[in-house]
Amino acid sequence: MxxxxxxxxxxxxxxxxxxxxxxxxxxxxxxxxxxxxxxxxxxxxxxxxxxxxxxxxxxxxxxxxxxxxxxxxxxxxxxxxxxxxxxxxxxxxxxxxxxxxxxxxxxxxxxxxxxxxxxxxxxxxxxxxxxxxxxxxxxxxxxxxxxxxxxxxxxxxxxxxxxxxxIKLKNVRFPKNLKIIGEFAFDGCVSITHIHLPASVEQVQCAAFSGCDALQKFTLDENHPWFSVNDGVLFSKDQTKLIAFPGGYPHKHYCVPHGTKIIGEGAFSASLIESIEFPDTLIEIEGWSFQFCENLQRLVIPPSVQIIGELAFRQCKKLKSLTLPNSISVLPKQVFGGCKNLIEIEIPPSVKTIEAYAFGGSKNLETVILHDGLEELNGFEYCPRLKHIRIPKTTRIIHAPVFTGCTSLKKIDIDQENPYFIEIDGMLLTRDKTKLLEVPFSENHSVKIPDGVEIIGDFCFQELIHLETVHIPSTLRIIGHRAFEGCTNLKKIDLPKTIESIDYRAFDDCPNLAHMQIYAEKPPKITNPENSNWGFLKDSGKLIIHVPNVLDAYLSEPGWNEFKNIKNIKNM
The missing domain is CATH 3.80.10.10 (Ribonuclease Inhibitor)
Structure with missing residues (x-):
């Protein structure tokens, strides 16, 4: 993965x-x-x-x-x-x-x-x-x-x-000319109990004190020009931005003060709080802000919030209840990734884009409700209990591998009025049926790709571990990036005369692929054949490739010329 x-x-x-x-x-x-x-x-x-x-x-x-x-x-x-x-x-x-x-x-x-x-x-x-x-x-x-x-x-x-x-660092006294404390600088320093910032400090960057479980409060030099402190919590001077929350804050619940507009990058990262209340003045929750808050159980984000940053609530493992406002337009990458106790989530109509791994790795997520208004879909990778999803009529872009590892998802439903996509036999295709986008997990040993398909999209069959054979139509031209990666039981594949291009990682981790028959007289182009980190079909040690009576053409083509077991079809 x-x-x-x-x-x-x-x-x-x-x-x-x-x-x-x-x-x-x-x-x-x-x-x-x-x-x-x-x-x-x-x-x-x-x-x-x-x-x-x-x-x-x-x-x-x-x-x-x-x-x-x-x-x-x-x-x-x-x-x-x-x-x-x-x-x-x-x-x-x-x-x-x-x-x-x-x-x-x-x-x-x-x-x-x-x-x-x-x-x-x-x-x-x-x-x-x-x-x-x-x-x-x-x-x-x-x-x-x-x-x-x-x-x-x-x-x-x-x-x-x-x-x-x-982990034993206790005594930290910052010098009088210090200006910047960098990202994660003291992350995981679980013995620090108190941090005092001299007047010279201008920046406390993302999650600088993340995971400092014993840290109960911040203090400042008097009349600090850059920061203020409220109840031991570090704020900007005007108290509109919460900069850093002490990981060992002595209470389980925290109420963000009224007037706060921004919760800064990594501000609550790995803190021990169990619940939080946001004010109606809050506009933005920046990236990394609540990642690894493993005791946080319930989250209601107010309608004043317009922006939530990437990884903001990643790995909040006890989070069970999540209410999102109808005011945000993007759910960025990994924003709720790894929230393994989420069971159901409703995405409000205001959301136009869901980015990669937005809910990826949420192992108990079963139900996702999407509304019309969503235009760009991604973000549900490795949600093994996700059973059903309906793609709205407004969705026009679907990024692969949106449903890889969703082993309970047997079918992808499409709104009948969606002009961009169609479902055939549970598979997701473009409306013109020329590109296969996603094949849901199945225990079937064989899959038949619909006639007319010209492109197998990126990650399309990724990790279909029961798949042994694929029936490919005579129209296929392109096999996309890592399209069959992790199909560990794939044994045989035949490629038609029309095949033009195969991604150099299309068959990664296909150790049982033993037979490939290619009918194209012109060798298909292997994308990036000279990549030093991967060899085309490198995991398929048993593989024998049969090609038309143009063996010399294949043996002189980059990528294909690496194979010893490549033969004319007539020698089968």
């Missing part, structure tokens, strides 16, 4: 490593560097493994960090089937305390990459550091023993996921 990469981007899902504690003798060392780049000269290989407390003064550069300190702080781990990752305490390096507070960086004012899953407990950063981290790579991420980090006053930015899943 392919998912949009954003579906897995960031979040509090993590198996926290277990640490096997073992007493290690304290070994302290202090080094002064007159010249940056010379740290390797002052530490023997044995010291790099067994030093537990290291203080460096003087001058450092990136070579010192990458080639020496990084290796001294990144530890080994094994994996346990029951417990997940285990940090090996019996393996060096053993560095626990790193003090760079009296050192200066030379040639840069930024540390982009450093340790990962380290044994560090206490860290003091260089005195002239301005930027910590990289936009995608957490500089101290997964440092499960880290308790204290001391920032220099020079620091201006903490980038994305810099301290993600530092």
């Amino acid at each position: 392919d998912m949009d990469t954003d579906f897995l981007k960031f979040g509090p899902i993590k198996s926290f490593p277990k640490v096997e504690h073992k007493a290690v003798e304290t070994f302290k060392k202090e080094i002064h560097l007159e010249k940056a780049g010379t740290l390797h000269q002052f530490l023997t290989l044995n010291e790099r493994e067994y030093v537990t407390h290291l203080k460096i003064t003087g001058y450092l550069n990136i070579d010192d960090i990458d080639n020496v300190l990084d290796k001294m702080t990144t530890c080994y781990e094994t994996s346990d089937a029951d417990e997940g990752p285990i940090i090996r305490e019996d393996f060096p390096p053993y560095l626990k305390v790193l003090d760079l507070g009296e050192s200066e960086l030379v040639g840069t004012d930024c540390i982009e990459e450093f340790t990962f899953q380290s044994r560090l407990e206490h860290v003091v950063l260089p005195s002239n550091l301005k930027v910590l981290g990289h936009w995608y790579d957490g500089v101290f991420a997964d440092s499960d023993l880290l308790e204290t980090i001391i920032f220099p006053d020079s620091l201006e930015e903490i980038k994305t996921v810099s301290f993600q899943y530092c």
Whole structure:
């Protein structure tokens, strides 16, 4: 199952490593560097493994960090089937305390990459550091023993996921010149109880404190120029935008204050609240805002709301009741993806577009009510209990694979007045019957494609695991992207003289495809045949291909010339 990469981007899902504690003798060392780049000269290989407390003064550069300190702080781990990752305490390096507070960086004012899953407990950063981290790579991420980090006053930015899943981190004191706290910077730091923002902080980005289960409140410097706090919750200065909600808010219910117009990106991400009430002043709920709120059970979105952002309520696993307003026009991608306790949903007439995975992975969703007004349909992938859906007369665009993995959906109904689509034998086609768009899940071993079909659309037969043979009409020209992917029991397919193009991934994961007979004298074009990541029909190791008496043409055509078992039809 392919998912949009954003579906897995960031979040509090993590198996926290277990640490096997073992007493290690304290070994302290202090080094002064007159010249940056010379740290390797002052530490023997044995010291790099067994030093537990290291203080460096003087001058450092990136070579010192990458080639020496990084290796001294990144530890080994094994994996346990029951417990997940285990940090090996019996393996060096053993560095626990790193003090760079009296050192200066030379040639840069930024540390982009450093340790990962380290044994560090206490860290003091260089005195002239301005930027910590990289936009995608957490500089101290997964440092499960880290308790204290001391920032220099020079620091201006903490980038994305810099301290993600530092589960013991408690003592965080931001410096007086800090301006930006990046996306998911402290995501999953479950031991932080309080965050104070100095007056210099201008931006707290998406889900910066997501999953901080012990965080009960935010506080600010007096007369903060950018933010305000109401009941421990962080708002914009004018209190029209809710920026960040403390994950460990001491009450189960929260009432968003009247006057709030926007709930910011990732504002409530992974918080522990069970219910929420929105004011009638609310206009927009930005993306990621309530993702992973796994205790949230009921949701009524008021008619004042015009925009809901992507992934806004993703993985709200206990959400059972959802009321949407007749004021929104788009349900964006993954907005309610993975809400596995939703059983029924009514989409209001105002919604014109439902995007990919909008309700994808909602495992108990049985009933979906769509109204006239809907123009563009997607978003119900992997809803295995969805039994019935009726496509309104106004729907003119259907994106594949809208119903992949809907194993209880046996038929797709179309409003008789819809001028764009038609249903034949439960299958979804364009009204002119030239393009097959979707074949619902079935336990049938054989499917007959209606006469006149010229195109098999993208993902059309995806994951029809019982399918063994397909009867294809003499009019077929094109097989679309990943059209038969995951048809693990597909054994035989015959392609007519008219076939012109086959997607290079059309038959991915078809390990039992053993016979393909092609009647086209001109070899069909394989889209993107030189793609280095996939080989055409790469999963069909048993496959024998038979072609007309033009074998040389196939053997000289890119993609087809990779097959050893390609023969003339007369040799069958």
